[in-house]
Amino acid sequence: MHEFNALLIAFRDFFSAGGDVLWLILAVTVLLWVLIIERFLFFARRYPQDLARTLEHWNARSDKSSWYAHRVREALISELEIRLNRYVPVIKTLVAVLPLLGLLGTITGMIQVFDVLAVMGTGNPRAMANGVSAATIPTMAGMVTALSGLYFGVYFERRAKGETRLLADRMAISGGYSHA
Template sequence: MLELLNPAIAYDALMDFLGAGGNVLLIIMFVTFFMWALIIERLMYWSGAHGGVAKRAQRAWSARNDHKSWYAHAVRDRLISEAVQEASRFNNVIRALVAVTPLLGLLGTVTGMVEVFDVMAVTGSSNARLMAAGISKATIPTMAGLVASLSGLIFINAFDRNVEKASHKISDELLIE
C-alpha cells in the first residue's frame, strides 16, 4: 500500500484503472474533479467567508435609521436574499453533477456491453477471456459514477442544510423594531 505513495506507481495504477474502464471513465473523472473543486470552494466559503457576508448584511441593516417603513422591509428582504444567494452559489451546479455522474456510469455500462457483444459477434463464441475487457469497461464506470455521485450527495445535502440555517439566522438577526 505504501508503494502507491510513489508518484510513478500511483500514475501507472491510475492509467491501468482508466484503461480498464474505457473512455467514459475518463469523462467521469473530469466531471468528478470539477464537482469536487466546487465542493472544496463551498467548504472554504462555509469555513470562513460566510461570517463576513452575514456581518456585512448586519452592518448594512444597523446603519439604517428607518426599520419600520415598507422600504426598510424591502431593504431587509434584499439583504437576506443576497446573503442566501451567496450561501447557495454553485449548489445547483453540484446537484446537477451529482445527477449526471450515475448517468455517465450507465453510459459506460452500455458501451462496455456493446464491446462484449462485438467480441461475441466477431469470434462466434462466448470466450470469457475475450469478453473480460468489455465486462470491466461495463462495470468499472458504473461503480465510479455511483461513488462520485454518493460523495457529492453527502456534501450537497449538508450545504442545503447550512443555507437553510443561515437564512433563518440572518432573518432573526435583522430585527424589525
C-alpha cells in the same frame, strides 16, 4: 519512488479497463469536488465577512419599521441567500449526472462485449472480460462519486437555509408598517 510508479501503473490500468467514459467521470468528479471545496472555503472565510457587512448595513439604518425598510431587509437577506446557495444547484446536478455517466459506460462496455461475440463467438472469454470491465467499472465509479457528492449537496443546501433563517432572526424589525 517505486511505490509511486506502481500507483501510476495501477491508475493507468484501471482507466484503460474502464474505457473512455471513465475519463469523463473523472473530469466531472474533479469539477464536483472543486465546487464542494469552494463552498467549504466560502463558509469558512467569505461568509462571516458577508454576514458582518449585511448586519452592519441593517443596523446602521435608523428606519427599521417602514414598508421601505422591510423591502430593504428582504433584499439584504435575499442577496446573502443567493451567495449562500451559489453552486449548490450545480453540485446537485453533477451528483445526478454521475450515475448517468456510469450507465453510459455500461452501455459502451456491453457494446464491446457484443462486438467480441459477433467476431469471435463465445470462445474468447478474455476478450469478453475486457468489455465486462469497461461495463462495470464506470458504473461503480459513477455511483461511488455520486454518493460522495450527495451528502455535501444536501449539507450545503441545509446550511444555506439555516443561515438564512438565522440572518432573518438577527435582522430585527420594529413593529408593524409605518408609512414614513
